[in-house]
Structures are given as structure tokens and as C-alpha cells.
Amino acid sequence: MKKFMNTAETMVAESVEGFVRAHEAFVVFGAERKCIRRRHLTLGKVALISGGGAGHEPMHIGFIGQGMLDAACVGHIFTSPTPSQIIAAIEEADTGAGCLLVVKNYDGDLMNFEMAIEMAGDRHSLDMVVVSDDIETSRTGEGRGRRGVAGTLIVEKLIGAAAERGMSLAELKQLGEGLNRRYRSMGVALNGVTVPQTERKTFALGPGEMEMGVGIHGEPGHVRQPFAAADAIIGHLCETIADDIAAAPGMRALLFVNGLGGTPPAELYLAYNSARRFIEERGIPIERSLVGTYVTSLDMQGLSVTLALLTDEEIALWDAPVATAALRWP
Amino acid sequence: MKKFMNTAETMVAESVEGFVRAHEAFVVFGAERKCIRRRHLTLGKVALISGGGAGHEPMHIGFIGQGMLDAACVGHIFTSPTPSQIIAAIEEADTGAGCLLVVKNYDGDLMNFEMAIEMAGDRHSLDMVVVSDDIETSRTGEGRGRRGVAGTLIVEKLIGAAAERGMSLAELKQLGEGLNRRYRSMGVALNGVTVPQTERKTFALGPGEMEMGVGIHGEPGHVRQPFAAADAIIGHLCETIADDIAAAPGMRALLFVNGLGGTPPAELYLAYNSARRFIEERGIPIERSLVGTYVTSLDMQGLSVTLALLTDEEIALWDAPVATAALRWP
Amino acid sequence: MQKMNNSAAGEIVVSMARAIIDNRAYLSEIDGKIGDGDHGINMAKGFGLVADRIRGKELSLAKALETLGTVLMTEIGGSMGPLYGVMFTEFAQQIDQVDQIDSKTFSRMLHAGLTGIQEIGSAKVGDKTLLDTLVPAVEAFDKATSEGKSFDEALELLVAAAESGRDSTVNLIARIGRASRLGERSLGVLDAGATSCALILKELSEGTRDRLQ
Amino acid sequence: MQKMNNSAAGEIVVSMARAIIDNRAYLSEIDGKIGDGDHGINMAKGFGLVADRIRGKELSLAKALETLGTVLMTEIGGSMGPLYGVMFTEFAQQIDQVDQIDSKTFSRMLHAGLTGIQEIGSAKVGDKTLLDTLVPAVEAFDKATSEGKSFDEALELLVAAAESGRDSTVNLIARIGRASRLGERSLGVLDAGATSCALILKELSEGTRDRLQ
Ligand SMILES: Nc1ncnc2c1ncn2[C@@H]1O[C@H](COP(=O)(O)OP(=O)(O)O)[C@@H](O)[C@H]1O
Ligand SMILES: Nc1ncnc2c1ncn2[C@@H]1O[C@H](COP(=O)(O)OP(=O)(O)O)[C@@H](O)[C@H]1O
Ligand SMILES: [Mg+2]
Ligand SMILES: [Mg+2]
Numbered sequence A, B: 001m002k003k004f005m006n007t008a009e010t011m012v013a014e015s016v017e018g019f020v021r022a023h024e025a026f027v028v029f030g031a032e033r034k035c036i037r038r039r040h041l042t043l044g045k046v047a048l049i050s051g052g053g054a055g056h057e058p059m060h061i062g063f064i065g066q067g068m069l070d071a072a073c074v075g076h077i078f079t080s081p082t083p084s085q086i087i088a089a090i091e092e093a094d095t096g097a098g099c100l101l102v103v104k105n106y107d108g109d110l111m112n113f114e115m116a117i118e119m120a121g122d123r124h125s126l127d128m129v130v131v132s133d134d135i136e137t138s139r140t141g142e143g144r145g146r147r148g149v150a151g152t153l154i155v156e157k158l159i160g161a162a163a164e165r166g167m168s169l170a171e172l173k174q175l176g177e178g179l180n181r182r183y184r185s186m187g188v189a190l191n192g193v194t195v196p197q198t199e200r201k202t203f204a205l206g207p208g209e210m211e212m213g214v215g216i217h218g219e220p221g222h223v224r225q226p227f228a229a230a231d232a233i234i235g236h237l238c239e240t241i242a243d244d245i246a247a248a249p250g251m252r253a254l255l256f257v258n259g260l261g262g263t264p265p266a267e268l269y270l271a272y273n274s275a276r277r278f279i280e281e282r283g284i285p286i287e288r289s290l291v292g293t294y295v296t297s298l299d300m301q302g303l304s305v306t307l308a309l310l311t312d313e314e315i316a317l318w319d320a321p322v323a324t325a326a327l328r329w330p
Numbered sequence C, D: 001m002q003k004m005n006n007s008a009a010g011e012i013v014v015s016m017a018r019a020i021i022d023n024r025a026y027l028s029e030i031d032g033k034i035g036d037g038d039h040g041i042n043m044a045k046g047f048g049l050v051a052d053r054i055r056g057k058e059l060s061l062a063k064a065l066e067t068l069g070t071v072l073m074t075e076i077g078g079s080m081g082p083l084y085g086v087m088f089t090e091f092a093q094q095i096d097q098v099d100q101i102d103s104k105t106f107s108r109m110l111h112a113g114l115t116g117i118q119e120i121g122s123a124k125v126g127d128k129t130l131l132d133t134l135v136p137a138v139e140a141f142d143k144a145t146s147e148g149k150s151f152d153e154a155l156e157l158l159v160a161a162a163e164s165g166r167d168s169t170v171n172l173i174a175r176i177g178r179a180s181r182l183g184e185r186s187l188g189v190l191d192a193g194a195t196s197c198a199l200i201l202k203e204l205s206e207g208t209r210d211r212l213q
């Protein structure tokens, strides 16, 4: 395991400190460093808060700023933050209109966020949007359903823009949950990752193997397959996604190719090119695109493809200005 | 070698096509796809053109747009583009005020750009800025001196902003070359890279080894060393850079930590945190920062640290608006 | 009737912590086969913190469990923070005002912890979680006492049931937590939470048996 | 006096291309030790393109070299495009108007190519580049003719000098090109460009010797 780190224990704290120092214009640490929040909060706007285990950078801290999140909490690697961190974020970010918590569908996150809501709900108006865009987990056909993966960025961007326009807590929750049947993600890994504290690979792949349907916690995917050409891999991801998504007339497509941490930009663009071709061949013209490393799984060599079918209103929210460390447009 | 690709022959073309499709708002292909240029050129502005081998994405194509480059040419992997590509870019981008070519100091690039200038110089006013910020190559003490590596981004940003303000060809060249003694970069690699066409690693490192002083072409560096903690690695990079740079009173520092392709954002931020501490301990306060994967060497796991000491005027140019695929601020 | 003195039984939590810390690597290794390999780390961190805080303080079992529950809930995060946090907090509440813990109180305590976990985690037996250890353990204890077995015997049966419950997870497909995306690939390995739960119940039961009067 | 007929000697370029293509993997392997490993690929691409264009066309050597120079210069890029592009373009220009190539014209041709390379690349002998092959080769040829040796013998000596020049690069520290950042670590391996240059000069010389009248 070769990583740029000093000790496994201090890795997350050092990295987050670097992030905050590099983006002083956007963010500051909350008290006791329990959370990171916007440097300038907007009075009377619903605050958006998210968080999760570390190892997914730049998500969520990279999405703090005008037009997106107000605060975020970072746990240990692949470990949800604690209720007390989440409560600290609520206390820092609530400027009167309450807070909407964006939670990736996963037991650990759900339980800690729910507990925070229970503990702070008497002093703040709070609600939760659960993101669940991952395709593969749904295959088990039951349980808690799909995980929240790269689609989280889309939810945070859309409700972030809507919050900026003054939407209420209830409306924002509805907007976030309304996406549910209309976005899907699926990931593929060419290697496993090493969790610094255990110094073990979560799974090991031979030179001719890949894992189809991986998430963002370094776990193995749905099935191990022989490594193949990009078009074969991307074609499979796109077909699975497009088969599972609820297409409806008038919907406008956003295609998001996301690097999992160890994949260089040139390969992401090649994959995007392939994905765009496959999706458009199915009669879904792509109107908005995002390509880059935004939602990672440590240094995993791999990528995910997300397709979202948006309304005109949602496209307008996507296009709205955003000023964060990781996403920025005027 | 596991990469997201179809064939080694088509890899660059497919990736560049994906890039252009993903960023249609900023860029279009030039005729016969010999170059990529801004969608909207500005009449009467000096055109900035750059280019080089593929494998360094998002540089240079990701820097095309308002406030930075007007056009760029992409060669094969680690292979300079041809004079005819460069001439095509000149012909597309010159709107009357001539073109400044930004060339990374390296024989292949220099020769092809010089040849293009020779061949097109009768029809266009042309000049060249040579970027040479790499620290290690200077160690040989002679020859063609330092290479152009991550510092290229800084040169392209500063002269891009200055060109937008209407600076002349001669002034822009002077601005670009004026940086010369005031910026330095140094890279470290934790693994070698595989060039797709040869399917061989450019060098192989054991689990306890790293290469100090690597550039961006996958070649080995200045010396192979035992792998170490981030602070030891970054401390060495920072010291070497700071020792070699010409500090002067009134200068304001920009610190740029750049991923070489396979390094995840969390590690880059940790390295930035470390670098910032080392540089500031030497009495150089950091006033501007950039952390991310901008100038790559295929999928190399590694990073480079760049320090630039800028004048007030140059800081203003850095802060000026930029709207490109890879760098964007208002 | 057999009873345990609540006061000064807080050392049971210290032994629990020792068992978890001793098995740190093993728990992570199991988790690593189908999860992210951090179960031992998370658990050892939480229990270690608590052990340092209560060691030598001669706390009551109620107070020690309360400390454990609070630390897990507020300082650990992940899945285990809330789940075990709730369990131990509920345990503590049931015995807070009780000087002498008899089998009936012990059973009430177990049920409260179990209900707490089910409420926040909504897993069921068979989902390949710590519930596959906890549920049969509680059932075995209740069955033994209802059959008139002694507190001591009931605790012994509890441990046996917990361990066979833990072992049952080898043949289960994970339906919850990280491993659930694996489907059939999760067959053939123990569940990490079920394993730590068996360790916890064993220390709790044996510590209680040693202190029965 | 020995001479070669310029017309129809264009096939020499086809043999040159064959030698480069046959050594494609070898050239990349050498380059890979201290450079980026693409020398064979770049060279084979350029020479392959040219061979396809001129094969069977019975071109003059001048015309074939001109095609080669133009293709390398405009379609290959990298370091070799301009360097060999200039060399072959200069070669072609020197023999363009010449029907019968004698040793004097041949020497003029070599010098023009060499000067072209030196002008655009500004490397020197000892920098571990193709000049370590080319410079001694040209010198050996000139020396032989000034000593009154035949064109044929001079060509033979040219090849020997090229090959020993190539071999000399093993003991040189690279001072130019990608390998220069390696410093002393570039010792002990051949230079890729010096190796391809020896192949080119050998095919050129042997093709000429075969056609001497
Ligand atoms: N909803 C749930 N209810 C009960 N137990 C659960 C639930 N979710 C997960 N678990 C237990 O948690 C264990 C994993 O814990 P741990 O590795 O510490 O957390 P994480 O899965 O967040 O990395 C699983 O082995 C399982 O027994
Ligand atoms: N300035 C120069 N003058 C002469 N030869 C050079 C010069 N620069 C590089 N070379 C030659 O080019 C060879 C490398 O060619 P190649 O691998 O095709 O290009 P690149 O180095 O761009 O990958 C070196 O082995 C060296 O002989
Ligand atoms: Mg975890
Ligand atoms: Mg090359």
C-alpha cells in the first residue's frame, strides 16, 4: 500500500485540513472541527447538510458553497459521521429556515442521521432526503434497496440551487425524492482498494479481471468478469442503467461519468464518449454532461456512469450558478 | 495493463472526441480534427495556442476557453503534435493580432513548434513562450535545461488573462518568460505507467520504492528512493523547490499541488496540507492555491508540487475570470 | 434465587472491551471478506475509549453500560455506533435503579436492547447481521428461565445459542449492510457483527455468572 | 569512378522501411529503458506510411527520400518527425538534380542532412543521440574518400563507423531528450535514436553499394 499519508489515524484529519486551507474562500471549519461549513451563510435560507464516511472526496466537502451545500460532516474512512458531528453541523448551519439532511441510502448513514434528527429535532426544523441511485444493490430484490452513490452530486446540486431560490424545507425534500425513479448509477472497478487502517485490499483482482456493479465503499461488486474493451464495459453499464430507469416523455438527460479515484481524466473522457454513444443510440439525447472525479472510493481504479432524466425545471436548477471547490459555474 | 480503452491506436482520438462532446459549450474541433479551438474566438485578440503529446489530460485541451487558450493540438501519447497540426491551429485561431505559442521545454515540442513557425511565419505574426519549470532536469547542469511540466498551467492562465485584456504579442511573451526564475515544480511517482501501444511499464517500482524527480512522460526520475511518509516526501520536494527559486521581496506565493493521474483527491489535499506547512515555515506565506489533477502522466500514481512567486499584477491575472473545461472561476 | 450485585460489576464492561480489542484483527478480517474490513477497528476504538475511562473506577454495571452506550453512540459513527450504542444505553436504563439483578431483570434488559436495535436498524433474523446472534441468545435465555432453569444455567445456554447463531450466518445471504450488494457471494463467511455480538454476550454472561450470589 | 543511378533507386527507401519495421519492438524496448518506449512505434508508423506510398512505383532515390522527409516532418510529430524529416528532406535536395550519384555527391548529401539535424536539434556528439551514430559515419566516409578509397569501400567503412558510434552510446550519459533527466542512470544502455540511425545508414549504404556501376 503506497499512499501519500503520514499515519492511518491522522490521514482523514490532515486531508480535510488541507481541503479547508486550499479553499478558504468557500469554507471554514465548524467549532471543534466537527463539521465544515460555508464561510458565508445566507440568513433565512433552508440549510442543506450532508456527510458520510471519508474516502469519497471531493464529495461532500467539495460541494459546500453557494448553490449547493451549507455544511458537511466527515467520518472516518468508510464510516458514517457521528450524531454529535451532525448535530454540530445543524447548529452551525441553521439560520432559521431549518435544515434538510441529504443522506446516502446506507444503514450506517441513515442511523446516525436519524439519531441526530431525533436528538436535535426539538430545537430545529429538520428533514431528510435519502439518495438511492445505485443500480446493483437493487438486484437482491429486497432489503433497504439501492445505495446512494454518484447520483448524490446531482441531488445536492439541484436542491442546492432550489434552496438558494428560497424553496421551503418540504418542497426541497419533495424535489430531492422526486428524482428517485429517474436516475441510476452503476460502477465498475479494475482493482480493489486498500483501507489505510487495515492495510488490506478490500478485494484483489487479477490482471484479466474486473468487478461489475461496485459501489463506493471498496466492497466487491455484483459479479466478477473478465476484463474487456471500454465499449463492452460501458455498453453493459449503460444498458443496465437505461433498462432500469423510468423514461418519460419530455425528460431531458444528464450523463455523468465519474472517476472512482485512480482513473485518469483521459480514460474518463473516452468512457464518456462511449457512454454517450450507447445512450443516444437508445433514443435518449444527452443535454447535459459531467465528466470527472467527484465521488470516489479511495484510490479505486474504476468509474461509474450515472444517467438522470430531468424536467425542464430540474435542468434549470442544474444550470444555476454554483461556487464550490469541486463544482463551479456562473 | 487495465485501462478504459478500445484499441491503442484509437485511444487518443476517442478520448479527445469525448472531451469535445462533453464540453461543447467551450470548444469545437478545428478542420479535419487537427486541433481543438474555442467555440467563440475574439476578433483582434492575440491568440494563445499550445499543444503537446497526449497523456497529460486535461492539459492542454482543458484549458481552452475564455481567459486561457484559444486552441490546442494533441499528438499521440507522449509524442509532440506535427507542424501541420500546429499550423492548422494557427490558421483557425489567428483573428488578426497574431498567435503566441506556449511550448513546454522539450526537444520534440520545440522542434515541431519551431518548424510550424518557420512554415507559417510569413502569413501570421507568431512568437513562442517556452515553459521550463521542472526542477530535476536542471541537475544535469547543461543541455536544454528544465522541462515544462505543471507550471505550464500557470503560464497559460496568466498570459491567457493578459491576452483577454488586450496585451500585445511581445508583451505577452515577456510576461510568460518573466516567470522563468520564479516558478519551479518537482514530481514524485509511486509507480510507473504503461504506454498503451507498447503495453510495457515505463519503469516498475517495488512496494517499498518511489521515484523522486519524475516528469510527465512516464520516464524514471532523478533517483529511486525508499517509499516514505507524506511529510518526508513533500518536505523534500518543497525544500528542493524553495532552494532553487529566486525569492524576491514583495512576491506573493501560489502553491499548486498537481495529481499525475492515479492519485485521488484526498491524498492531494493531504499533500497540499503538508506542502503548505513546509513552504510557510520557510517564511513564504501562501496567498493562492490550486489542488487537483490537471497535468497528468497517463495514470501515474504520483504528484507534483509547484511553487510560483508572483507580482501583484500576476496575482490579479491569476484571479481574473476563466471559463474552461478544467479551470473555471468568475 | 441467584442475583448479581449491580454496584462494582462495571468491570464486566472492561472484560468486554478486552475481548473486543483482543479480536480486533480477526473481526476486521471477517468484515474484509464481504465488507470494508473495518469492523475490528471501529469496535476496538469505541470499546478502548470506554475501557480507559472506567477502568479501576469500580462503577456499577448500569453506569459502565451507560458510558459504553453513550461513547458508542456519539463518538464512533458507522453502523456499530448507533446499533451497539442503543443496545447498551437500553441495557443501562433497565438496570439503572436495580441493586440486585436477577434473571427477570436480565431478560428485561436483553429485550430492551434488542428492541432498540430492531427499531433503528430494521433488520430481521436471517439478514446476516448481529441479530442472528442476539435474537436466538435472548430466546434461549427466556426459554431456560421459563423452564425453571437457574440464572446460571440460563446464561450458559444464552452463550451457546449466541455462538450457534453466529455460526448460522455462514450459510446466510446478506440482506442488509455493505455485504448485501454481494448477493450469493456473501455465502460461506461469518458476519462480522454477529461475531462481535457473540463475544459481547459471552463476556456479559460469564461476568454475570462469576458474580452470582 | 563508381556511381549509382538515381532513377529507380527509390527502392532503397523501401528496404530502409523494412529494416525499421522489423526492428520496431527492439527499438521500443531500448527506448523504454531510459525513455518512454515509443521509438519503434513512431518510426515504424512513419516509415510504414512511406513504404506503402512508394512501393513498386520505381521512384528515383531523390523522390523517395523527399516523400520520406515530408511524411516524417508533417505526419509523425515527436522528436523523430522533425529530426529525420529534416535529414531526409536535405538528402533529397542534394541529389534532386543529379542523375548519377558519385561519392562526392553522396558526401554532400550526408553533410546536408547532418547540418539540418544539428540546426534544429542543437545536440552535440556525446549527448547520447543519433548524432553519435551519424557524425562518425559521415567522418569515416569522408576520410575514406580523401584517402582515395573507392565509393564502395567508403560505404563499407561508413557502416562500420555508424555501428561503432551506435555502440559508443552505451557508455554515455544522456544530455538531451527525455533520458537527460536520468543523469548517470542513463549509463549502460544504447540510445534508441542512435540505433535506428545505424539501421538507416546501413540500408542506405548497402542499397547504394548494390547499385554501384
Ligand atoms: N441494520 C442493521 N441491523 C443490525 N446489524 C447491522 C445492520 N447493518 C449492519 N449491521 C451489522 O454491522 C456489521 C458491520 O459493522 P461495521 O463493519 O463496523 O460497519 P460498516 O458496515 O459501516 O463498515 C455487519 O456485520 C452487521 O452485523
Ligand atoms: N535534439 C536532438 N538531437 C538529436 N537527436 C535527438 C534529439 N532529441 C532526441 N533525439 C533522439 O531521439 C531519440 C528518441 O526518439 P523517440 O523515442 O522517437 O522520441 P521521444 O523522445 O519524443 O519519445 C533519442 O534516442 C535520441 O537519439
Ligand atoms: Mg465501514
Ligand atoms: Mg515519445
Ligand SMILES: [Mg+2]
Binding pocket: C031, C035, C036, C037, C038, C039
Ligand atoms: Mg465494515
Ligand SMILES: [Mg+2]
Binding pocket: D031, D035, D036, D037, D038, D039
Ligand atoms: Mg521515445
